[in-house]
Amino acid sequence: SSELTQDPAVSVALGQTVRITCQGDSLRSYYASWYQQKPGQAPVLVIYGKNNRPSGIPDRFSGSSSGNTASLTITGAQAEDEADYYCNSRDSSGNLDVVFGGGTKLTVL
Amino acid sequence: EVQLVESGGGLVQPGRSLRLSCAASGFTFDDYAMHWVRQAPGKGLEWVSGISWNSGSIGYADSVKGRFTISRDNAKNSLYLQMNSLRAEDTALYYCAKGAAAGTVDYWGQGTLVTVSS
Numbered sequence: 568s569s570e571l572t573q574d575p576a577v578s579v580a581l582g583q584t585v586r587i588t589c590q591g592d593s594l595r596s597y598y599a600s601w602y603q604q605k606p607g608q609a610p611v612l613v614i615y616g617k618n619n620r621p622s623g624i625p626d627r628f629s630g631s632s633s634g635n636t637a638s639l640t641i642t643g644a645q646a647e648d649e650a651d652y653y654c655n656s657r658d659s660s661g662n663l664d665v666v667f668g669g670g671t672k673l674t675v676l
Numbered sequence: 677e678v679q680l681v682e683s684g685g686g687l688v689q690p691g692r693s694l695r696l697s698c699a700a701s702g703f704t705f706d707d708y709a710m711h712w713v714r715q716a717p718g719k720g721l722e723w724v725s726g727i728s729w730n731s732g733s734i735g736y737a738d739s740v741k742g743r744f745t746i747s748r749d750n751a752k753n754s755l756y757l758q759m760n761s762l763r764a765e766d767t768a769l770y771y772c773a774k775g776a777a778a779g780t781v782d783y784w785g786q787g788t789l790v791t792v793s794s
Contacts, residue, residue: 568738600780602721609771609784610721621782653721657779663709663726663735665779670720 569593569658571668578674579644587639587671589654597656599637601630604651604670613652614639641673649675678702678783680772685788688762696788698755698772703783706730706750709775712757714768715787722768725757726775740766762792 571591579585589599598617602610612621614630627642637656641648652671658664684696696712712724725736725746734746745758755772769787776782 597778602781604721609786610781611784612780612782615776615780615782616778651720655721655723655779655781658735662733663728663775664737665711665723665726665735665781667713667721667723 568660568664569656569666571599571654571656571666573652573654573668573671575669576672576674578676579641580676581646582643584640584642585644585673587641587652587673589637589639589668590635591656591666591668592635593656593659593666594632594635594637596659598632599630599654599656601628601637601639602653602655603648604653605649610653644673644675646675649673678774680774680783680785682770682772682785682788685770685790687791687793689794690763690792692762693758693760694762694790696757696759696770696772696790698785700753700755700772700774703774705753709733710748710755711773711775711781712746712755713771713773713781713784714766714790715771716765716768719768724770727755759790762790764792766790767792 601614604610618630654668711726772785773781774783
């Protein structure tokens, strides 16, 4: 099965831009999706497909992809963006199989 | 409004079984794949299993293959996870999640906690 690799922790100053990356072979074939998880809460989808935001997700969140790397960019990070972020994609090995990255803890300074 | 409500979690001894259920509402259940995703205490998300809209395609993580069985009842808008031969490392919060295109999971329940301990 595939693996997706994320940096364990990233920090950003309030109002600045931060990029969170996700690497894996499956990303050469499939777009990544990105999820935000705050303590004690279920994950929330923030980016999917080429660069799509579900209803209610601020436009400071955007996604991009190149080769085996997907990125989530937060432009003008806010205090409420401090959370864990996970990428995922379809697994290369199976029709329904899904793989998640290990997660990135974002700290807003 | 999409709602996914898990139930069936609890404390169970190693080697025993447990069946999780997920009641879905707010969308046409039999149009979508569904997944179980778990999160061990203080750890990241781990995909456990997925099932297509008509149960024709099913997948499992290597860590649960041969022990867990996913199923669904479209008439009851319900998703299930039968967990056998439970191990301590299966201790986690288990989320029911609605599938979307290409591996995306667009809605999550609040989870049900499974604790495997003697």
